[in-house]
Amino acid sequence: MDAHRQTLAEMIDQVRDIPIYRQAVKEGSFPILEKPEIARGFPDNWMTPRLAEALSAGEAEFVLSTGTNHARMQIIRPPFFLLRSYYRLWSEHPDVDVTWQQGCQRVSITTVLATEHVARLNAKRRGAEAPALPSLPALPSLPAPPSLEERRLDARTVYLNLRLDPALWDRGDVERMLDEMTAVQQAHPRGWYHLDCDSLHLAHLVRKALAWGAWPRFPRPASIIHAYEFTPKNVRRFLQQHFECPVIDLFGSTELGYLYYSDRHGRYWPYLDEMHLELIPVEEGSSIHSIIVSSVRNPYMPLIRYRSGDCAETVDGSPDPLRIRRFCGRERELLWLERGGAISQAHLDDWIAAAAPSVFLYQLHPEGTRQARLLYTTFDDAPLDPAAERALRQQILEGAGLDCALERRAHIAIGKSGKYAWLNQDGETTDRGGL
Numbered sequence: 001m002d003a004h005r006q007t008l009a010e011m012i013d014q015v016r017d018i019p020i021y022r023q024a025v026k027e028g029s030f031p032i033l034e035k036p037e038i039a040r041g042f043p044d045n046w047m048t049p050r051l052a053e054a055l056s057a058g059e060a061e062f063v064l065s066t067g068t069n070h071a072r073m074q075i076i077r078p079p080f081f082l083l084r085s086y087y088r089l090w091s092e093h094p095d096v097d098v099t100w101q102q103g104c105q106r107v108s109i110t111t112v113l114a115t116e117h118v119a120r121l122n123a124k125r126r127g128a129e130a131p132a133l134p135s136l137p138a139l140p141s142l143p144a145p146p147s148l149e150e151r152r153l154d155a156r157t158v159y160l161n162l163r164l165d166p167a168l169w170d171r172g173d174v175e176r177m178l179d180e181m182t183a184v185q186q187a188h189p190r191g192w193y194h195l196d197c198d199s200l201h202l203a204h205l206v207r208k209a210l211a212w213g214a215w216p217r218f219p220r221p222a223s224i225i226h227a228y229e230f231t232p233k234n235v236r237r238f239l240q241q242h243f244e245c246p247v248i249d250l251f252g253s254t255e256l257g258y259l260y261y262s263d264r265h266g267r268y269w270p271y272l273d274e275m276h277l278e279l280i281p282v283e284e285g286s287s288i289h290s291i292i293v294s295s296v297r298n299p300y301m302p303l304i305r306y307r308s309g310d311c312a313e314t315v316d317g318s319p320d321p322l323r324i325r326r327f328c329g330r331e332r333e334l335l336w337l338e339r340g341g342a343i344s345q346a347h348l349d350d351w352i353a354a355a356a357p358s359v360f361l362y363q364l365h366p367e368g369t370r371q372a373r374l375l376y377t378t379f380d381d382a383p384l385d386p387a388a389e390r391a392l393r394q395q396i397l398e399g400a401g402l403d404c405a406l407e408r409r410a411h412i413a414i415g416k417s418g419k420y421a422w423l424n425q426d427g428e429t430t431d432r433g434g435l
Contacts, residue, residue, distance in 0.1 A: 008276050008304075011296050015304055020045040024304075032292060033306045035065075039073050046076060051300050060300040065254045075255045076301045083153070085257030085297075086227070086250070089271060090194070095246040095264045096223035099194045105184045106157040107221075108196040109177070109205060110228050111418025115159040119146040148180050157196070158184065165414045166204035174208045178218060185219040195221035198228040199249075200420060203235050203360065206242050207379065221245055227252070229419045230329055230345055233353035234360065236266070238379060251327050253308060257297055260324065268324055273297065277321035278305070279312065282331060287317050288344055290331055307331075311344055333423050338369035339401050345422040351395035352376075356388045361412045364404075365424045372402040375409050383408045 012030070015021045020037075024030045043062070054060035058079070065073045078084075091100040108114065151159045160177045163169055169177075185193045195202070202224075209215045224243060227250035239247050251268070252258030259275065260268045270277075274297040279289035291310045296302040311331050314323040328346030336342045352359050362376040374396070378384070384392070389406055396404040415421050 008294055011276060011294050011302065011304060014296050015302050017048050018046060018302070019048075021304060030305045033304060035073055035307070035309070038075075038303075038306075042074055043076060046301055051076065054300055063254065077255070077298045078300065080154075081298060082252070082254055082257055083157070085252065086196075086225075087156070089250060089258050089261055090225065093248060093261060096194070096225065096248055099192060099223040102188075102190065102192060102222075104188060104192045104194040104222060106194045106196050107181055107184050108153075108157060108159045109161055109201050110159070110196070110198040111201075112161050112164045113418050115146075115151055115161050118151055118153045118159050122146075122150050122152070148183075161201065164416075164418060166201045167411055167414070169204065169208055171212055174205065174212065174214060177205065178209065178214060181219045182217070190222075192222035193219070195224045197224065197226050198419070199226040199231040199235050199239060200229070200361070202226070203238055206239070207360075224248065225250055227258070230327070230349075230422070232349050232362075234357055234379075237353075237357065238360075251310075253310075255298070255301070255303065256293055256295055256306075256308065259293070260327070268326065270322055270324075272321075279314065279319040279321055279324075281319070282311065282334065282342060286341065287313050288328060288334070288342060289313065289319060291321075313346070329422070335364070335366065335400070335423060335425075337401055343400050347399060348396070348422065351392060351399055355391035355395050356384050358382070358384065358388075361420060363412055363421060363424055366402070370401065370403060372396070372400075372404045374404050374406050375412055376406065377409055377412055381410070 012021075012025065016025050020041075021030075051060060055076070060076050061079055062074055062076055065075050087100075090106075091097055145162050148158060153159065158180070160180055163173060181193065181195075185191055206215075206218070209218050221243065223245050224239070224247045226247070231249060236247070246264040248264065249262040249266075249268075250258045251260040256275075258271055259277070261271055262268050274295060276294040278292040278294075280292055282288045282290055288311050291308045291312055293306050293308050294304045295306070309331050311328050311334070312321075312324045313326055313328055314320055315325045316323060326346060328344040330345075334342040334344055348362075348364060352362060356376075358378045358380055360377045360379045362374060365373040365375065367373060374392075376384075384406065392406065393404055396402050412420070
């Protein structure tokens, strides 16, 4: 769709008057911009007459970044910056642009934090207080949850999820969401709608619909995009088995917008309008690269050599951002090994997908430097057979040098952000982000 459209030098010309960059411009050298540096002195370190005017006019706003293993940082951006990036990609994507052109509604099944954000926006517009979203089944003493229209972001998008943990959705939750999806589908002249989702949330919904006999009335979407967290291979395979439409992944963040999109076959393509990317190995000789982004796409907070916190691998091991083959998780979630090197979520996921395709959710608990426990759930709620267990333990031993015990669980709790952690080190859950 597009490659690099601006050079780093051209971007630097556009940030000369921003306080945080003045010293770097003067010295002619831009160090990597880390998240703590962005927050230091905020917002004065970003303030220019243009930004002050935009804030006063409502053309720029303060929001919180998604936050992963760091405190959620404040950023400044145009209203609906990420949404506009999503809409543009949806409207131009060669596999799903037809559903945009046909005026399909976007039904979003993702974190409860996203639904809460929309409910708050709508309540603010009405001058009212946002309804509560209980994380447990509703109690009579709690306010009624927001209606579907109160969960509508704009004319195109509505949010469904009202619970923190999708594993705890009950029959009432599932029936309500299917009813709401059906209403949106039936409102379209061709019976089409576009499903936006966190892939793990959607997998939960499909599993529950199948288990409770509701799958026949699950309204089939005309297109699916997942864009909120790492999608395991087993989950992607599960979704592709149950939906005939294209299933597309987007990669991006609150502060940057979207940077890459997959096609229906899983190959990634760059979407780097007004951006420049560098890939830096996380250590010398590693195939895992840190993503360093320079972007002027957000005119009010352009980021020069910003460490996004994400990691990627390329098709040939080179640092060429146009040759990225996959995104392999967060840099702070790498597991550094006693024998040297690191593994990412993508590496553990490879071993699980190869040896145990029935595994749904998983979480690795290192215990010392040579042992670990892998908690897992399965799509069929059955334990792994002995052959699959042996194969997976061998994969982990060869790949990470860990003697790993496997423990099937009925439930793996979701993080407080509404996303899952693949790694639990020192007894602390590694929480994967927010909105």
